Every structure is written in C-alpha cells, then in structure tokens.
Amino acid sequence: MALDLTTPHDDAILSVGDFTRQVKELLESNLPPCWVRGEISNLRRQQSGHVYFTLKDSRSQLSCVLFRGDAMRQRAELRDGLQVVVYGQVSVYEPRGTHQLICRVVMEDGAGRLQQEFERLKQKLSAEGLFDAERKRPLPSLPRAVGFVTSPTGAAIRDFLSILARRGWRGRIVVIPAQVQGNGAAEQIVAGIEAAQRVDGLDLLVVGRGGGSLEDLWCFNEEIVARAVAACSLPVISAVGHEIDFTLSDFAADKRAETPSAAAELISSGYLEMLDRLDLARDGLHELAARTLERLGHRLDAAGSGLERRHPQPRLEQASLRLDDLNNRLRSGLRHILSDRRSVLKDSIHKLAAYTPESVLRVAGVELKAARERTERASSVQLRQKREYLKQLRTRLENASLKKALDRGFAVARDERGELVCAKSGLKPGQRLALDFRDGEILVRVEDM
Known part of the structure; x- marks a missing residue:
C-alpha cells in the first residue's frame, strides 16, 4: 500500500485527545465486561480508598483499578503474587492515553472457578424447575x-x-x-x-x-x-x-x-406467638372470672340480705312483745274496773250509815245486790271479751311460734351454746351447728364460707 505523504487538510488531522477519545469509545463499546485471570503485582492502596494494581501472566500485563466502593465489598485479601480472577470493564485513561481494567469483583483464582461452576449448576437446576416457588412447601407453624x-x-x-x-x-x-x-x-x-x-x-x-x-x-x-x-x-x-x-x-x-x-x-x-396468644387468653379468662365472681358475690349478698329479712325469729320476737303488751293492758283494765267498783261500794256504805239499821240494811242489801249484779254482769261481759281476745292472741302467737315455722319447712340453726345463728358472718369453717326441723334435730358442720 502506497503512502500519501502530501500534507493533509486540517480537518483530517486528529489531535492526540481526539484520537485517544476515539480509542476509548472503540474499546468501551466493543469490549463487554468480562472475567480475567492473572497475578497481582505493584499493589497500591491510596488514602482515597482506591486500589491500583497490575494483573499479569507469562505473556502480558494489564493495569487495573478497584474503586473505593467496590474495594470495600471484596472478601479476598489482596496482595502481591496472589492469583485472582477479576470481573470488570476496560476503559482508557485519557490524560495518559493508557487503557486499564476497572474491576468490580476480585476473587482468588480457586474461588473464581467454583463461582463459575456455581453459576453453571444454578442455571441447570433452575431450568429444570428445581428452584420454582410453586414447589415450595409451607413450614409447620x-x-x-x-x-x-x-x-x-x-x-x-x-x-x-x-x-x-x-x-x-x-x-x-x-x-x-x-x-x-x-x-x-x-x-x-x-x-x-x-x-x-x-x-x-x-x-x-x-x-x-x-x-x-x-x-x-x-x-x-x-x-x-x-x-x-x-x-x-x-x-x-x-x-x-x-x-x-x-x-x-x-x-x-x-x-x-x-x-x-x-x-x-x-x-x-x-x-x-402461641405463648403470647395464650398469655392474652389467660389474662382475658382471669378478668372474666374476676368480673363473674364479683357479680355473683353481689347477688349472693343481696340474697343473704333478703333471707335475713324473711327469717322467722324477728317475727316471733315481735309477736311475743305484742302478747306481753296486751296481757299487761288486760291486767291494767281489770284493776281499773275493780277499783271503780270498790269506790262505788264504799260510797254506798257511807250512805247506808245515814239510815236506820233496818232500812239501811234493807236498802243497802237491795242496792248492794243490784250493784253486785251490775258489777258481775259488767265484769262477766268484759271478762268474756278479754278471754276471747286472749284466745285470738294465743292462736296468732301459736301460728307465729317456732314450731309452726318448722312445720312450714323452715329450719333453725343453733351453735354449740344453743344460741340461734342469725347470720353467717360469725361462723367459721369446721364449726358444728345443730339444725332444728319439724321432726327433729341434726348436727352439721360448716365447710365452705
């Protein structure tokens, strides 16, 4: 090929920078990222965190750079003489016009071969569907x-x-x-x-x-x-x-x-998670049980108060007091009547003294007889009324008596001293009581308060 040594036009002349830029664009666009094997030499670590080294083999050498972010992610301990496999993209450093490999991954040579085998097996088994999400089974909870x-x-x-x-x-x-x-x-x-x-x-x-x-x-x-x-x-x-x-x-x-x-x-x-759920359930049950016991306690207290109000003992005591009062009133009424009659009799005797003995005696006898008859009649009527009233009171008292209450199905509790038990507050677990029924008495023991 003959060379044209005539002076070219200025438009056809490239500057060094333009030529270097074309070389850079040509290399970077036509040479894709790849793996390169070699030995590290001239390793240099900069204060900026970037790492520079030369990758060489028996035939050639290649300048390499590992920027700070990539260097921090590497697991291999880089040193001179280390056989490595690097992955990176070629680039041209324009100020010097030299090409270099910008490394992204650096692995020891043995690890590189294993990584390639890993990728090969992964692609093979994945293609067979061995890693498909559809075949994954859920773990037991x-x-x-x-x-x-x-x-x-x-x-x-x-x-x-x-x-x-x-x-x-x-x-x-x-x-x-x-x-x-x-x-x-x-x-x-x-x-x-x-x-x-x-x-x-x-x-x-x-x-x-x-x-x-x-x-x-x-x-x-x-x-x-x-x-x-x-x-x-x-x-x-x-x-x-x-x-x-x-x-x-x-x-x-x-x-x-x-x-x-x-x-x-x-x-x-x-x-x-199950323990947490059980703890929540336990707390809920405890709270529910506490509320239920509180509600039942209120109902039990109300029932106890109602039972105390319906206990026959207070009614018997009131009837006994009423009977005593009526008896006292009856006795007092009879005493007043007798006192009045004695006063009348006394007046009659004084009047009798003013007459002759015979007339006085006769009149007195008549008046005395009449007075006696009136007195006897009045006393007889009043006595019959009082006796009838007492009879009615006795009937009411008998109906309100303890025996009648027992006949109606009630029972009366007595402690060891024979005293009536009207409330549970004084009882103790294990205390023995006697229960009186219509047909007899039984002994019991307090078990649960």
Missing part, C-alpha cells in the same frame, strides 16, 4: 420434632440449640451427623437427608453448618445435595454459612435461613 443434618461437634448445632433453649422451645431435636466440609461431605449430607426421612415423627428438617469460605461451603453446592434437598419428603430449611452466603441448597430448600441461629428463631417463632 408449631413443629414438635425437628431433624438437623450437620456436624455434631460444630458451632452451628451449639448456636442452634442455645437459641431454642433461650426462647423456651419445648420440641424434640434429632441430630443426624454428617461431614459438612471436604471430600465425601456431599455424600454424607445426602445420606443424612435420606436417614432423616426414616425417623418417625419428624415435622421439619434443617440442613446446614456455620460460616466459611466458598471452598468450605462447596459441599452444599453439589448437585446431589441440591437434588436431595428438593426431593426430601419433609419441609426443609437450608441454613448454611452467614447472611451473605448463598448455596444451591438454599435455592432448593423450602425456606432459607441466613444462619443456623436464624433457623432456630424461625422454628420457635410460631411457639412464641
């Missing part, structure tokens, strides 16, 4: 027996049991021991899930372990474990690692718990 496939010596089971004990959960825990890290761990977890399905009475199964690196947790990303979790006949909670850790068993399980401790809280939450 009050599980009575829970299985846990985990290491029996790990911190996960200790934290799990500690949370359940602190929250007062009363169910049964069955630990199915399994290796949860290293070679053969996936097979043991699958065997543990299968064994749990043969345990009688289990309502729920937890599969998990404590935190660790991606390599430590990898057994829960094995395809056989994810399929065993999805195929389990029991509802399954996956509780693997920490809150930021996700495994395939999390997606396959019916419920994911961020940690084993979170799984314990999830299991016991229904129990605590």
Whole structure:
C-alpha cells in the first residue's frame, strides 16, 4: 500500500485527545465486561480508598483499578503474587492515553472457578424447575420434632440449640451427623437427608453448618445435595454459612435461613406467638372470672340480705312483745274496773250509815245486790271479751311460734351454746351447728364460707 505523504487538510488531522477519545469509545463499546485471570503485582492502596494494581501472566500485563466502593465489598485479601480472577470493564485513561481494567469483583483464582461452576449448576437446576416457588412447601407453624443434618461437634448445632433453649422451645431435636466440609461431605449430607426421612415423627428438617469460605461451603453446592434437598419428603430449611452466603441448597430448600441461629428463631417463632396468644387468653379468662365472681358475690349478698329479712325469729320476737303488751293492758283494765267498783261500794256504805239499821240494811242489801249484779254482769261481759281476745292472741302467737315455722319447712340453726345463728358472718369453717326441723334435730358442720 502506497503512502500519501502530501500534507493533509486540517480537518483530517486528529489531535492526540481526539484520537485517544476515539480509542476509548472503540474499546468501551466493543469490549463487554468480562472475567480475567492473572497475578497481582505493584499493589497500591491510596488514602482515597482506591486500589491500583497490575494483573499479569507469562505473556502480558494489564493495569487495573478497584474503586473505593467496590474495594470495600471484596472478601479476598489482596496482595502481591496472589492469583485472582477479576470481573470488570476496560476503559482508557485519557490524560495518559493508557487503557486499564476497572474491576468490580476480585476473587482468588480457586474461588473464581467454583463461582463459575456455581453459576453453571444454578442455571441447570433452575431450568429444570428445581428452584420454582410453586414447589415450595409451607413450614409447620408449631413443629414438635425437628431433624438437623450437620456436624455434631460444630458451632452451628451449639448456636442452634442455645437459641431454642433461650426462647423456651419445648420440641424434640434429632441430630443426624454428617461431614459438612471436604471430600465425601456431599455424600454424607445426602445420606443424612435420606436417614432423616426414616425417623418417625419428624415435622421439619434443617440442613446446614456455620460460616466459611466458598471452598468450605462447596459441599452444599453439589448437585446431589441440591437434588436431595428438593426431593426430601419433609419441609426443609437450608441454613448454611452467614447472611451473605448463598448455596444451591438454599435455592432448593423450602425456606432459607441466613444462619443456623436464624433457623432456630424461625422454628420457635410460631411457639412464641402461641405463648403470647395464650398469655392474652389467660389474662382475658382471669378478668372474666374476676368480673363473674364479683357479680355473683353481689347477688349472693343481696340474697343473704333478703333471707335475713324473711327469717322467722324477728317475727316471733315481735309477736311475743305484742302478747306481753296486751296481757299487761288486760291486767291494767281489770284493776281499773275493780277499783271503780270498790269506790262505788264504799260510797254506798257511807250512805247506808245515814239510815236506820233496818232500812239501811234493807236498802243497802237491795242496792248492794243490784250493784253486785251490775258489777258481775259488767265484769262477766268484759271478762268474756278479754278471754276471747286472749284466745285470738294465743292462736296468732301459736301460728307465729317456732314450731309452726318448722312445720312450714323452715329450719333453725343453733351453735354449740344453743344460741340461734342469725347470720353467717360469725361462723367459721369446721364449726358444728345443730339444725332444728319439724321432726327433729341434726348436727352439721360448716365447710365452705
């Protein structure tokens, strides 16, 4: 190709800045974000929080930058000589005209390969519908027996049991021991899930372990474990690692718990809610019982007051007083009548003294006889009236007597001294009483006040 060395027109000449900008636009628009593997060198951490380093291999090297926000999210400890896999977008730094990789994710080389395998398996199993929400089963609200496939010596089971004990959960825990890290761990977890399905009475199964690196947790990303979790006949909670850790068993399980401790809280939450509801119901029943007892107490007091008003003893006492009063009035009336008659007789005797003995005697005899007859007649009438009145009073008194009250179905209570018991306020539990009935007396004992 022949070169045209004639002087070009100014419009055809690019400035360095324009050329660099075209290179930038060309690279950034045609080279999408990608993963790059290499070794870190020339690592520099700026006060601004940005991290600069060179990524190299046996054939070339690439300038990289990890801005502050992305650097704070990385879990890998960056250092010179570390083999890493980075994900980022190429860019051109115009002032120097150099290209560099703006990194978003930095992982150790082994973790990178595992992450790629994780994504491959996740897409495969998701395409089969293994992670579909429609196949997720609801967890029992009050599980009575829970299985846990985990290491029996790990911190996960200790934290799990500690949370359940602190929250007062009363169910049964069955630990199915399994290796949860290293070679053969996936097979043991699958065997543990299968064994749990043969345990009688289990309502729920937890599969998990404590935190660790991606390599430590990898057994829960094995395809056989994810399929065993999805195929389990029991509802399954996956509780693997920490809150930021996700495994395939999390997606396959019916419920994911961020940690084993979170799984314990999830299991016991229904129990605590039920306790709260029972506390509310208990308080409501106590309040209802108190109101009912108060209302019945008022009714009992009113009934006791009415019974006291209808007790025969006061009526008998009033009738006795009335009888005594009438008897006294009768005696007084008779004394007045006799006194009047004596006065009349005395006057007659004085008058008799003024006459001759014979006439006086005769007149006196006649008058005395007449007076005696009148007196006898008056006294006889009054006595008959009083006797009739007394007879009526006696009949009324007998009708109001204790015997008549007993004949009408009443009973009279007497204490050990034989005194009448008119109110319950003086009684004591265990006190013995005598109850008088129409046909006899029985002894009773006070049991309940």
